[in-house]
Amino acid sequence: MRPRLVQRFSATRFARNPLWYGGAALVVALLLPLVLRNGYLMDIADDMIIWAVLTIGLNLVVGFSGLLDLGYIAFFAIGGYTFGILGSRFGLSMWVALPVSALLVVICSVVIGIPTLRLKSDYLAIMTLGFGEIIFLTANNLNAVTGGPNGLYDMPAPRLFGLVLNEPGHFYWFLLAVLVAAVIVVSRLRASHVGRAWLAIRQDELAAKANGVEVVRYKLLAYMGGAVWAGIIGVIFVAKQTIVSPTSFQFSQSFYVLASVIIGGMGSVPGAIVGGFLFVLISESLQGVAQTYSSVVFSLALLAVIVLRPKGIWPASFHSRLRGAEARPRPASEALDRLRGSIAGSSAREIADGQAREAGRGGPLLRVRDLSMRFGGVQALDRVSLSVEDSEIVSVIGPNGAGKTTLLNAISGFIRPQQGAIEFRGRSISRFPAEARARLGLARTFQTPRLLSTLNVLENVMQGAHIGFRARMLSAAFGTPSQRRQERSSRQEATDILGVLGLLPAAGANPTELAYGDQRRCEIARCLALGPALILLDEPAAGMNAKETDDLGELLLRIRDLGVTLLLIDHDMSLVRKVSDRVIALDRGAQVAEGSALAVLRHPAVVQSYLGA
């Protein structure tokens, strides 16, 4: 039982706003040097901040995007040696080294990232490990440039507002400013479409692709975005140390940053600060007593956290939003009207309309011709042709193994059929990857819902709106007005969609904890956020009871009225009969019947395929 005063305090708005806690911590941090007045302690405080910035940077790579970077310290080293070389050999100041280092780090991350990020993510671990070793070897052996094992010194002390920074205490406020900047920028990124895309990639690359996220590009952005912090803080670290030597950049250092990220909490910014602080505090307290024990302690701590508390000391919250971006629920009819407008004017529609005009052809929305797909000995699709007109609801039925899901995967770009052509709005998309098809307004749901447990329901829907965001990573990082506007309108739109689908009460929930039927509706909501022309629905009624299926039918009809075309596959004949303008029956990969629901369900070939010959 907590004391009443604490209870009353925690109920206030003040207590629920994390900004106040952050502000209070900042005030304490600002006043710290006045209390400590001790060079040694200030040095430790500086190291804590440096390490926290490193941890925040790596957290962006590992925690947000799930990319295991084992050579992160190499970027720190590049920063350090940039200043070391520019400072000791050319007498240039830290302020010159900072942008140069950031540029070098970006170039290196592109060179390492582009060949590796296309591959399975574990290869990145090895590549980055190798990169870290190479940078270390270079620092240690290239004596003419790096000074070898002795390192470089004699760099000019940086000046700030006429003050020469040459004591740990002088660097403290400057470092604190960098830490605050890192926290703000990284939190903003997390709360933007970029952060949502990263979290989607970390948890489920397929879902990210279905939402139109260019996976490789966003992985590269994350790898680069994390590296920049190490490059910047490396310069300042060396300016503070007044010497740069290879021992600061050994492989074990990369491991320690990684351990700080995971012990603090993957994907959590406050967790990264806690993890970073803890690392420095513990290794400082082991200093002298038994310094070599610190690697034993940290590896054991890391193992313990992974096994016993995988989310870390301060787990990431799955709510996040920019300040002032709250949305108010609107009455259902108004929400519906707005949704109609936003779907009609969505960017996917604009792109696709432009292309349709260029192609200069009318015709059906989707046309599939002679699609064939063979898996080993199974002919999953056998020269299937079909077309779907604008604002139609078409159902594809057939017994298990008829090739329905294969057809859907081929249309949405998740598998490459061996033969056949797919045209969407008069343009061939057969060679487009899944995310490019999504960008043209081709949305899909999955047989087993693929929702992200690292985002709440509302943000899952906003992730679906990814392709509507025009802002780049930098404007998301700095929170430019246009980015904020877009974030606000996207949040409002997602709220409208949830209102129309009756999911508003669940907006703040973890989607994977919803009832199965609600999860399916949440996936449909995510599709609507994309501003689609066509939604492919993979067994939307599976696992629903009769009442829920009936409601789903109503919902699908309402979505069609918004001007969205639907192609669904399902086993539930009551749903198929209720919504379909047209039904296509498949059996063993081949099309056996097409026409109105009634006619197809009575077609002898269909009856036979369901009941057996």
Add this chain to the structure above:
Amino acid sequence: MVQELINGIVVGASYVLLALGFSLVYGLIRLINFAQVSLYTLGAYFALAATPLLASWFPGNGWLALCLSILICGLLTGIVGVGVAAVAWWPIRRAPTISMLVSSLAVLILIEALIEVIVSPLPMVVTAPVDNNIHEFLGSHFSSLQAVMLVGGVVLTMVLYQFIRLTRFGRAIRAVASNTDSAIVLGVNVQATVFVVFGIAAALAGVSGVLVSTTYGVASFTMGEIVGLKGFTAAVLGGMGSLWGAVIGGFTLGILEAMSTYLLPSQWTAVVAFAVLILVLAFRPTGILRTRVSERA
């Protein structure tokens, strides 16, 4: 030229053993087992204690002592490898891959740190209890220990190949590697298989560590880091998940490295391995043998 070829093939044998271990575990559970690297180091340190002890038990018969030491140290690291699986894989076998990668990395650091704390942070001199004669071959030279290293690597590879091809356990490994679910249905004890494969991979790494430290006369607690990277490169170069890929990749990398000493001082050989890794991943990520998911082990 012939001299570089000999050096490269001998060093390649140690990469083959490491690459086999990486490939076996990866083929089975799609995990890059970083802990492997520390077991290589551990093998060398076991030998540091075991070889002189055995040599004192069999005075005048240094070769017997050395061979026994290789076997015993391989066995010991194998047992430690099973323990590693129990700590770093078993409790989190259903967690995302990234957690498994990090936990095996934590084991790597832990074992290295324990060696540093318990034995010494300084490099150790390893003396072999045998006369290390120099032999001449086509105008080039090789030592007896280099010959042992090459023969050891080749014999171990053949034994492993026959084990996987002929024994019941080998069949279980192949079954799990090609389709875990079907293997379960067929009654294969998947977990036991994974434990044993961790053990085999660890033993291979341990033997590799013993051979390298004995042949070159030195061991240090970080000796595995660069070599581990090279062993992994060898596995990728040959084709990850394939045994013959590991063999081809290991020898190819060893020879490439030895040849590179024409161009670069020897402390830069890691750069060569890394460049090979980048090029392979960029242009032919399936390796020389073009391994596909369905064709493993």
